[in-house]
Each structure stands twice: as structure tokens, then as C-alpha cells.
Amino acid sequence: MLHLRAAGVSLVLDARGASAPTVVHWGSDLGDLDANVLAALADAAVPAVPPSSIDVPLRLSLWPSLAEGWTGRPALAGHRQGVPAPALRLLDVQVQEQAATVRGESADGSLELTTVLELSAEGVLRVRHRLLNRGAGDFDLAGLDVRLPIPEQAAELLDFTGLWAHERQPQRTPLRHGVWSRESRHGRPGHDDAFLLMAGVPGFGFRSGQVWAVHLAFSGDKTLHAERSALGHGCLGGGELLAPGEVRLAPGETYETPWLVAVHSATGIDGLSDRLHPWIRARATLRHPRPVVLNTWEAVYFDHDLAVLTDLADAAAEAGVERFVLDDGWFTGRRDDRRALGDWQVDPSVWPDGLHPLISRVHAAGMEFGLWVEPEMISPDSQLAREHPSWVLGGGTGHTWRWQRVLDLGNPEAYACLRDRLVALLTEYPIAFLKWDHNRDLLTPGSAHRQTTALYRLLAELKAAFPDVEIESCASGGARIDLGILDLVDRFWTSDTNDPLDRQSIQRWTSVLIPPEYLGGHLGDATAHVTGRHSALGFRLATALFGSAGIEWNLTTATPAERAEIAAWIAEYKRLRPLLHSGTVVRADSPDPALRLHGVVAQDRTAALFALVSLGSPRSALPPPARFPGLDPDRRYTVRPIGTPPRTVQDAPPAWLRTGEATLPGRVLAEAGLPVPLLAPEQALLLEVTETP
Ligand code: DGJ
DSSP states (O other): OEEEEETTEEEEEEOOSSSOOEEEEEEEOOOOOOHHHHHHHHHHTOOOOOSSSOSSOOOOBSSOOGGGTOOSOOSEEEEETTEEOOOEEEEEEEEETTEEEEEEEETTSSEEEEEEEEEOTTSOEEEEEEEEEOSSSOEEEEEEOEEEEOOTTOOEEEEEEEETTEEEEEEEEEOOSEEEEEEEOSSSOOTTOOOSEEEESTTOOSSSSOEEEEEEOOSSSEEEEEEEOTTSOEEEEEEEOOOTTSEEEOTTOEEEOOOEEEEEESSHHHHHHHHHHHHHHHHOOOOSSOOOEEEOHHHHTTOOOHHHHHHHHHHHHHHTOOEEEEOSOOBTTOSSTTSOTTOOSBOTTTOTTTTHHHHHHHHHTTOEEEEEEOTTEEOSSSHHHHHOGGGBGGGGOSOOBTTBEEBOTTSHHHHHHHHHHHHHHHHHSOOOEEEEOOOSOOOOTTOHHHHHHHHHHHHHHHHHHOTTOEEEEOBTTBSSOOTTGGGTOSEEEOOSOOOHHHHHHHHHHHHHHSOGGGEEEEEEOSBOTTTOOBOOHHHHHHHHHSSEEEEESOGGGSOHHHHHHHHHHHHHHHHHHHHHTTSEEEEOOOSSTTEEEEEEEOTTSSEEEEEEEESSOOSSSSOOOBOOTTSOTTSEEEEEEESSOOOBOOSSOOHHHHHTOEEEEHHHHHHTOBOOOOBOSSEEEEEEEEEOO
8 A cells, every 4th residue: 555645635556466556545635544544445445346347346447447347448558460458467566755656567468567656745746657568569559548536526627728819718517427538639739728627526616626637748649538437436637649650669668658747626726726836836947037028029020120129129128128039030031921931040131140230239238139939840932841841741741831831850850950050040149048939730640749759859959058048838829838848948928819808817727737937928019919909008017917027019119108107017027026926826716707816925925916807897886805815814914006007987996995005914805805996897906915013
């Protein structure tokens, strides 16, 4: 018997005997149990034998298979010359602190499966399998998934779908008998990525209800699924989606699954973030403070001109920007999105002296320089494609997408050429940041595994050679945000929309998994370029504040008053970012879908920043009070408005706002709350909370 315990989470594994091990419990901490109690727990968990079933109790194992009597999805699928993968039996178990390594083999010894389970200090469980072909011939792997049991209370699912500029749209559904499988065959997670599959007690919210959740740390084709059998067993799982023939193991070869990251919370969705964010922060080596970015895309698009960009850089520096990023359009022949991907040399017709004059100006103004690239792509109309047609993935057949095709990174020559070109760029120019884009699905059967693993290799090589260069994962906005690529990048471009109304939801949900300091959020034009919707500056600023903030706007067209307001906002962001980028993310459950309260509370709970947001008109003239989650109930806090005052529809504000602040215990702020001003639609009120002795 094994018992992994950390931060209020228990995982109990029954690995007695020779059959595949069983996860007896994954959820709330069961306390300090000795070996006898653990054995009694496992014995007591053995279910009855129902009629019309196998003649022994069916337990869902770590490696469920038909041979065990499990008629749901198997963990391992594949064959050796038409003979299906045999069942596995347990070989041995090794335990090291909060990690277990479980080894099994097929009865004929031809396959060895090793499962690693690690429970982090934050209570995040991650599990992966490694399959070794010990047989004589090739083994064709069809799938290898990680499964974890969920109890019967986990009867409602929440995951995500989405579109370009509409990522992370939540969807709820009851978990009925059968399989709910979310599958990505984009060769990238995609805008409709399931992202984080949660199963909880019906109606679970941000602050309440038990929830179990899984994410697959991988950027290629993948599935996340939930299953409940008619017998009653339930599980969450996931794995890479493999096309027939995509992974064929020669004798002695191994295949390792991506990590399935699994989190339990007894206190709703925020409880998941409470484990995931500290875990990610502890593992990753993100440099702080996160610089304020100006990205040129919506400012100039492909219209690159040194004089215009120099003015923009000056305006950016004056506002307090710290990193200037030159987006698409700088390389040879790239005057629009129909050509030139692959020709990663600076276009001499636009940049006769290279990028040096711009970079020098950016540096002189005290900013870092960043550059956009889309390395995995190739335009049919490019020098590269004309010289090396065989480097195009899928042989250049099938549909183009944004007029482009994919460079076959599995081809060693194509890979080396691309790597050398990127190395040359990073060597010639002092580039601090690459915005690494990926604007199409692969659409080539059987290519995603090879392409994704080659991408990881390339990113790792570049990181090793240029450890100071930061990389942003962008894929037409947020189509490649996952914990696989997070090990190799420093920022995500959350979405191509800078419309604050859409961004409120996209950022809210993306940050359930990813800490906000990774999520690029930019101040856009008053009329959003993607939606055409007009938004007040204050709402745009308050929305972009809660992430890795930046600007995506031609500041030279802003009025002096707007520029002054933006400069003041950047100064506030710089003051607040230590809190915003290390604190606990909290989201209140709201009875009115038009109103939201979210915030970040310092780890020591001495300070917090909240945003009260109106997405539309409220349901009632006097909306419910703002109840502030996450504060210390026993300390006193003062709540004060900061930032651009929002537009309101009221004859007089609540009394406490007339005096400018309220000081109350955290318990009162959480339970009774404070009456809110009557915000007009699409407004945000920022409230700074500080401990007051
Ligand atoms: C898609 C990205 O998401 C945008 O931000 C921009 O970089 C364009 N590509 C450039 O082509």
C-alpha cells in the first residue's frame, strides 16, 4: 500500500499482489494512516459483484484493460503484427518521498510499462507512463492514456471550447454513462482546446464544491476525457492522440506519455488555481519583474517604416514601456500574410541598414527589443519553399491556411536550417524576446507527434544557447497554451482580441490554470480591431492590468490626455506587479452574470487588488454587495478605489465611497461585503485593499 500526502491531498495506491495497481483514493487528505489502516481502506473499497458481470469485484486499475473485465476505454492500445497488446501485471514499486514508480510487464514479457506518480508539495499530482518494447518485433502503439478515478459526487463536467479571438469559452455538462472525450487534432492544442477538464459536485463554483481536474502537458494532438461506466466507476484521463502508425516502437525503444497534471480542490475552482499557480511558480524560472510590452501588430500591421516605428518607440518609452516588440512584416518579401514565411532574413528593401537603427533607438530609450517569428511555417511563395519543396510537411498537398504551409521539423535538414537561421538572427541582433507564432493547424495525418517533439527540441536548443532570450508562445492568439510548452517559454499571447469585454472572460478562465504573469494582456485601440466594439480607456486599462501587461496600439495617435493616463497606469502597474505576479488569484461567485469581482491577494494577505467589473447592465438597480474572497478573516483592511474612475449610472454612490474608503475586518468584507457603485455596462472599478492595524 502506498500513501502520498501533501497540502491536503491524499493519493492511496493499492499495489499488493500481482495485478495492476489500483488508485483507491485521490482527493481530500485522509490523515496519517498506518499500513494496517491503509490495507483496511483498500479492502473495504472492494465493491460488490453485480449480476451479469465478471465473477470477481471489478476495480478500476491504473492500467485498465479488457483482461481485467474493464469494458471502457483501455489505458494501453496497440498491437504487434495484428496481435493486440497483452494485459499487464505488476512487477515492482519504488517510493521516493512523494513519488512512486510502478513497473509492470505483459505476461509474455514483451512489453514493460512504468508509471510515475508524483505529488508535489502544493498538492499537484502528475502521472505519466513509459512503455518499453522488450519483444522481438515492432510494437504499433495506438494509445497510452493515464486514468485517475473520480467518485460518484463528481457528476458535472466543466471544460472549454473556443474560436479564434474567443478562446477558453467554458461549457458545462452532466457526466452521464459513457465517455466525454475532448480531442484535438490540430497539431496544436487549438482555440477550442479542452484545456482543463474539471469534474465536480453539481453546481461547483469558484469558491465552493469539490472538484477534480486534469490537464495534459502537451502541445500536439491529445485527448482529455471523463468516463462513467454503467457499473458506476468513474475516471478522468488523457493522453496523446496517436494516428495509426505514428508511434511504432522497434525492439528496445520506449515511448513516454506527456504528464497528466491532476488537481483536486475541496473549495471550488479557485482551489485548483491555489495549487497550480504556486506549483508552476516553484518549478519555472520566470524572471521578474515582467516588463511592460509594446507590440507593433495592431499599431502598424505589415506597414514597417523606420521613421514611424521610431516615433512609436519614443512614445512607448515616454509612457514607461520596457520592451518594444516588432511584429510580423520585417523579413524579406513579407508585405502581407500571403508570402515569405521561411525567409528569415531582414528585408533590405524595408530595412536597408537592417534592424540596427531601430534596435539602437529602442535601447537608447531604455527598452529591450523583441521580434516576431513563426518558425514552424513556410509560405509556398518563399525562397525556402522554392529551394526545398521536400521540406514542406505533407509534400505541399492539402489546403493552405492563411496562405501558408508547415515546415517539416522532423526532416533533419529542414530542422538544422531553421535552427541555424534563428541562431544567426539572435547572434546578429541583441534580441531579448521572441514572439513565437504558429498560425495554422497541421492537417497532415500522423505528423503531430514528430512535429511537436521536434519543436520542443528546437526551443530547448535555443534556450540552452541563448538563456537570456525570453520566448512567447503565440498561436493565432491562445491556440497553444499548455503546461508542456510552458517549460520552454516565458509568456503566452492569450488571445488576438484586445477587446476588453471578451478579454475579461478569456483571461479569467485561462488564469484558472496559468498564473497571470504569463498571460499577455494588451491595451488596444478604443475601437477594438477584431470586434469593432468601442470601449472606454478605463475599462481597457483595468482589464490589461491583470496579466503580463502591454500595449497594442499606435500610441502616436493617442491624445496627450490619453497618453498621460496610460503613463499613470503603467506607473501603477509597476507599483502593483509584485503583488499581481505572486499573489493568490481569487474570483467571487456572482449571482448576476453581468457583474464580476476578481482579484489577487498577497501571499501574506497584507494587501490585495480587486476589480469590480460590469459586463452589461445589472439585473437589479442595486446589485448585491461585493464580498471580497481570500482575505484574512481576523485582520482589518482598508478598501480604496484607485485608477480611472468608471462611468456610473447612479444619483449618488454608496456612502463608503463618498468618504473614499472603508475599514473593516476581512471576515466582514467576505461575508457582508460592501455595497457597490452602479457601474454602467463595460466598466471596471479597481479597489486596492491594504491591511490596517
Ligand atoms: C497572429 C498573432 O496572434 C498576432 O498577434 C500577430 O502576431 C499576427 N499573427 C502576425 O501575423
